[in-house]
Amino acid sequence: MKCTARIRRITYYFPPTTLSNNDLIESMGIKKWSEDDIYQKTGIIKRHIVQPNETALDLGIQAVKKMFDDNICSASEIDFLLFCTQSPDYFLPASACIMHDKLGLNNNCGALDYNQGCSGYIYGLSLAKGLIESGNAKNVLLVTSETYSKFINKKDRSTRTIFGDGAAATLIGAVESDHDFIGSMVFGTNGKGAPNLIVTAGGMRLPLSDKVKTEFEDEDGNIRSQANLYMNGPEIFNFALQVVPKTVQEVLSKVKLGIEDIDYFVFHQANKFMLEHLRKKMKIMKDKFWVDLSECGNTVSASIPIAVRMAMDAGKIKTGDYVMLVGFGVGYSWGACLIKI
Template sequence: MRFQTKIEAIEYYLPKNTLSNENLIEEMNLQWSSEEIYRKTGISSRHIADAFETSTDLGIKAAQQLLSAGICRADDVDFLLFCTQSPDYFLPASACLIHHQLKLRADCGAVDFNQGCSGFIYGLAIAKGLIESGMARKVLLLAAETYSKYINSQDRSTRTIFGDGAAAVLLVASSSSGLGSVVVGTDGVGAENLIVPAGGARNPIRNEQLIEQADENGNIRSKANLYMNGPEIFNFTLRVVPKVVQDILDRENKTIDQIDYFIFHQANKFILDHLRKKLKIAEEKFWIDLSECGNTVSASIPIAIKMALDAGKIKAGDQVMLVGFGVGYSWGACLIEI
């Protein structure tokens, strides 16, 4: 019997510390109001990891929440996928550390992948391949980010947007439909528009890489900090997302009106509003809510799915389109049945 792939359960975890708009205004001596920040970003507050709390720690807590719900035992997991751009170490893989902490079987595969804003869609594609090839029956997909560790405290362009968080998703082999078509894409020409320039093998940390400089907008950062070219990311998003949405519709032989709900990577309200209007998606069928967590990168889509389920915006049987886009450049989309 040929199995299909189904999302069985989703849980998420957000760090205890929060950073509100009011905190940002005070710490950075901003001339903006809390309402102005919210109006542009859609964010009121972000969760920020402790100094010694890593993406691995967040991922473990999200996974423990999922496993403690009784839907799946640790012994049942055949493969662990961990998406992060903020690993504990260059090596070993964080997935191996998580595997140990969760006490998964020795014959359970475990691997990291570094993909960012489109990472959840890529993770679904990998899980689908593992399950539908017969290599695994249950795949635990974790996405966790602590971008706050890369952000300069005086960089308004990034500090207002990003928050830390993690999500755990259980994917299982099923006789019924669940995860439909998946499309991914890449264009490395935009790599330098969302990047931490120093710290890897290409550009190791040296004293000169730690020198902080102000840009033309007054944002302060060093080469060891996260840099984002907001206008270029925005242009890339408007160029790519409508095409990948249409690609999924064509593959599924559906029109946009036949999709019950849309959950995109929760980048910021400004981008999401423009995409919704460009695609002519009804407001009531489109999720925007990053007000209390900010942009959690690869974890944003699964967190949004769980929030939408809890809010009653989506229900069993609904056809939901998921779309991720950003750092790389990379993008992906898929159709799932709840």
Template sequence: MKKSARITAIEYVLPIKTLSNEDLARDFPEWDVDKIFGKTGINNRQIAGVDECASDLAFQACEKLFSTIDLERSSIDFIILCTQSPDYFLPSTACILQDRLGLSTHCGAFDYNQGCSGFIYGLGLAKGLIETGQAKNIILVTAETYSKYINPADKSVRTLFGDAAAATLVQCAADGPYIDRFRYGTDGSGAKNLIVPIGGSRNPSAMNESPELYSDASGNSRTDANLYMNGSAIFEFSMTRIPQLFSSIFDETFTVDDVDLFAFHQANKFMLDSLRRRIKLPIEKFISEFEHCGNTVSSSIPIALKESMNKGVLSEGQTVVGIGFGVGYSWAGCVIKW
């Protein structure tokens, strides 16, 4: 029997604390509630607590997954965890998660740092592990707490990003392929346009020193220990690379008409509307599920898929094209048969 990797369950969690447009309008009086929503399409973002880390959200998402599936924990033979906000430089957050979940010590576990394209990359990794016989039951975890990198005085990113974690069960199945046609791309020349400049080995943080606070031309304040985003450069990259990636998925045997739904990285309303119009996709097939949680980085696609399932928009037998793109620059796409 040919081995095929298949998504069989998705669950996600959001932190309790809410950052609403009303909250942001109080902090940034020059932007009222309507302007914030008009620019972003987001009403609320959920923000991790002071002592709440990516592994805490990841743990909650996995526990929620286990509560909804009929599978013993001992059957999980791999955890793949995508995060750019790990608990520690080392050890791997996935190793901490394996122990906390009480999984077998025969379970493989590793982190990878990928950001907005991370869910698609993770599906590709899971497919490789399953279809080469290295694993049968994989939990692909995406967990991010970007809020810990964001300066409260920087509305350019504070209005967009929310914290979240998702747990996706990928299992060995017959018949397939259920996840296929993977396409990837990288352009590291854009690394500087979405970055936390200091804190790693290249530019370590100075002990007991606070980095200098500075403001940009738009009045956003941050330090080099905070997240910086060049929004216009990210937009230009997305408008150029993503239509090219999208086209590469299709050929004479598989066309846009064969697709039931399109699940793009849920960046923000302006970005998604622009991409949808550029690629000429029908709005009724284009998933938009970020109003209640903001841009949740690597968790945005699994959250969009789960919400589509909950609403009856996505059901068994349908075909989805998933597209992730962003920090790196990195981009990836694939076809998912539900």
């Protein structure tokens, strides 16, 4: 027997305010679109959107409180807090430190932020696994939370239809076992893709000013400023088609298994069209592949754990299953791993 890391529980939280496809059409005056047009292209019916005074930190705290309220664990049991977000409350201090205080965690509990986006959940599992299997922690709380709506221009059809706000909390604990419950990880980076999914202004390279907040219209009729989220959809799609199948095969090669040996697949829930294209390209059976972002949209780093929890609640993923997780996107950054439930 050895000490190994295992996912004990996943909970998630969405802000109550929603934005339906009909709301989008009315607010942006897109007469040539229908609600079904948006659904068929994205797989989304509605997205949850934070209020101006709500942040990713607030959503993450609510996701954790659901876990505490379910008596899965107590605040005193947490040895380390990992908080993945691209929408922190402040440049400094770390939002994880503020979350640590609001959750009432012990002072001997470590806490850190990391900014990774769509692949952030895979990176977080790797960090948690390292902390536990090195003997530095017994229970790691991994919180992934995003509020991309704060970066999106309300007149940008290319991004506003896709992204929603949400948070997930994952408890990873130490168990004695001969099995690896989180393992066979693969990571990759290609920083040349950074300009294809970016908020250009607001950091130290290009601080906020009236000039960078000036709106402009692109060739497709989308309106945004440099302070808003920009996404080059076709390039992101091409990136995913090139990287994801290779990454899945790398994980399978590590464990000497084939596609047919994996019980279930959960990819970053980017959009329905992309996910179905990837599934068919890799010849994954439809009943072993999760695609459902209809009620929440693309929640970036929170999308994989939310999808896993939903798939478990729907009976698609069961105890003992081997599940392949794949994250890919902003950066470009990607990662994949095999977990046992």
